[in-house]
Amino acid sequence: MAHAGIPVRYDPLDVEPSALADVIRDFAAEETGGNVTIPHKESAFVLCDRVTEVAQAVRAVNTFWVEDGVLVGTNTDVGGFDTAVHDLLAREHSSSRRVAVIGAGGSAAAVLAAVSTWNCADVAVWSRSHQRALDLAQRFDAVRAELDLAAAVHEADLVVNATPIGMHDDGIPVPISFLSPGAALFDLVYRNDETEWVRSARSAGHAACDGLGMLIEQGALAFRCWFGIEPDRSVMWEAATRR
Numbered sequence: 001m002a003h004a005g006i007p008v009r010y011d012p013l014d015v016e017p018s019a020l021a022d023v024i025r026d027f028a029a030e031e032t033g034g035n036v037t038i039p040h041k042e043s044a045f046v047l048c049d050r051v052t053e054v055a056q057a058v059r060a061v062n063t064f065w066v067e068d069g070v071l072v073g074t075n076t077d078v079g080g081f082d083t084a085v086h087d088l089l090a091r092e093h094s095s096s097r098r099v100a101v102i103g104a105g106g107s108a109a110a111v112l113a114a115v116s117t118w119n120c121a122d123v124a125v126w127s128r129s130h131q132r133a134l135d136l137a138q139r140f141d142a143v144r145a146e147l148d149l150a151a152a153v154h155e156a157d158l159v160v161n162a163t164p165i166g167m168h169d170d171g172i173p174v175p176i177s178f179l180s181p182g183a184a185l186f187d188l189v190y191r192n193d194e195t196e197w198v199r200s201a202r203s204a205g206h207a208a209c210d211g212l213g214m215l216i217e218q219g220a221l222a223f224r225c226w227f228g229i230e231p232d233r234s235v236m237w238e239a240a241t242r243r
């Protein structure tokens with residue numbers, strides 16, 4: 001925002017769930033906008049006056065602003081994932097693609113909302129809570145919940161980690177030995193260095209990336225919602241990777 005010469009502040013606020021409605025109402029009264037993150041995305045979806053189609057698919061809002069006096073919410077994780085994964089795959093999303101998504105929380109819903117528009121050959125979701133995977137899968141056409149992790153990933157040519165595994169430790173969501181040789185890996189987790197999953201996948205010859213590109217792309221989409229212009233992504237990358 002500073003680089004674009006836009007005189008606004010973007011500050012982190014630690015908000016208790018019980019205070020979210022008041023905080024968002026205050027933002028709306030000042031005709032301003034913002035982002036929300038875990039655990040507020042589902043509540044923000046309910047609090048907005050109008051939500052975009054993409055937010056409806058995810059049932060969660062991570063970006064809000066005021067338009068003609070109306071509080072509008074959208075979900076930029078979907079487009080952020082779509083753009084970042086497109087960079088990883090370096091080709092169009094083919095209709096023969098087979099995708100496995102690990103995790104059944106909010107970000108898995110955003111991934112499935114994106115993947116559902118690709119017309120894939122197969123989309124499987126696996127979660128340690130199978131009921132959660134079943135509940136999520138039934139919200140999307142042609143997505144199946146898989147009970148067995150190895151079976152979920154063994155034929156997939158794209159495997160997505162939508163759990164926090166690897167965020168604070170060197171845990172990996174899926175053993176590399178479970179993957180098919182040509183599979184690409186997309187880890188939603190981002191941290192100061194690459195995750196162990198991405199590192200070990202790369203050294204085994206897989207194309208792999210962490211969630212930093214998605215973070216930047218979802219931020220770029222939010223920026224466009226608020227200000228109507230494209231941000232300079234090179235400035236965003238520089239800021240996000242500054243030590």
Ligand code: NAP
Pocket residue numbers: 038077080103104105106107108127128129132162163164165167188189190211212214215216218
């Ligand atoms: P969430 O709604 O809490 O869902 C987390 C999912 O991971 C649930 O299915 C949960 O299973 C599962 N899980 C948690 N710990 C696990 C473990 N130790 N082993 C196996 N499964 C586990 O969280 P979320 O919003 O989807 O976020 C997930 C991750 O994505 C976070 O690390 C977040 O930072 C990242 N993220 C990145 C971006 C980006 O821009 N790169 C955007 C959004 C999210 P249970 O239901 O059984 O607990």
